[in-house]
Amino acid sequence: MKFALRWLSWIAACLAATCTAWAQADNYPNRTITVVVPFPAGGLTDVPVRLAASLLQEKIGQPIVIENRTGASGTIGAAYVARATPDGYTLYANSIGDAQSIHFMPLPYHPMDDFANIGWIVDGPPLILTIDATLPIKTIAELVADAKANPSKYNFATAGPASSPYATLMRFNAVAGTKIQAVHYRGSGEAATAVATSAIQGTFTYFSQGKALVDGGKLRALAIAGPKRMDAWPDVPTLIEAGFDIDIRGFVGLGAPAKTPKPIVAYLNKRLNEVLQTDTFKKPMAVLGMAPPPAADNTPEKFEKFFRDEIARQGELAALTGLKIAPQKQ
Structure with a gap:
């Protein structure tokens, strides 16, 4: 009998909680x-x-x-x-x-x-692999080949040691076999500006932050770290297309x-x-x-x-x- 009463009490409590939830939803929202x-x-x-x-x-x-x-x-x-x-x-x-x-x-x-x-x-938005537009590198394949031939040549700006641009660079090095060095800046905007002013050679930057610099000829977009090309830059391939399993x-x-x-x-x-x-x-x-x-x-x-x-x-x-x-x- 006690077990049955406890069981009924538990069922009643569950039903009450369910009814309360539905009642809240029926009256929701009624304020800011x-x-x-x-x-x-x-x-x-x-x-x-x-x-x-x-x-x-x-x-x-x-x-x-x-x-x-x-x-x-x-x-x-x-x-x-x-x-x-x-x-x-x-x-x-x-x-x-x-x-x-x-x-x-x-x-x-x-x-x-x-x-x-x-x-x-x-x-x-996806991250974009960009470089200083004054560099002679035109494609992702050229960048990888040159970075492999000259392991200490390239430095990329990042948004900090615990940022997506830094993690993406490390992932890129791992799958491409490169040894591009990271230089940490105070945010991805500052990092993109550093590349645009030729203070450093490249960066993974967000599309929304790099678009104006790319369109203005200050940065060159080599690849997109996303699943598909972007309507704004239909000629820029994805890293996946280029043979690198990176989607960030x-x-x-x-x-x-x-x-x-x-x-x-x-x-x-x-x-x-x-x-x-x-x-x-x-x-x-x-x-x-x-x-x-x-x-x-x-x-x-x-x-x-x-x-x-x-x-x-x-x-x-x-x-x-x-x-x-x-x-x-x-």
């Missing part, structure tokens, strides 16, 4: 939503989030405020959201930085386990604190996809080398699988940098 962006305004994470939020608030009929909580490589903002009430009113703009930071520093949260993933906002690009997604009711997550995913597929969103993103995935592929489940796989892949890249790998939160 805050999206925490862990990087400064105007950056590669902030821009797509800000545009998506402006369109999304029109769709759902409630204000959406962007709050830039910066610092500690984005971990301050992430930690804030991880501790927030899981009611759908505090959301988080996650990115490739979240897949990287877990490998370089101890975190007070887990970028997957402490969040409920809602979906992608954009995929990209950014992404921006939307998350919420863990235990956010699934009906709220599903609601946000549906409404988010509706605005992402509009020309109002896609056209300005294309200029930056970014694009939302098709709505059918942009589900919480698919984004979560992608994110877990990306964390593992970034761990492999982190090992190539030679930096100490941080213990992960258990």
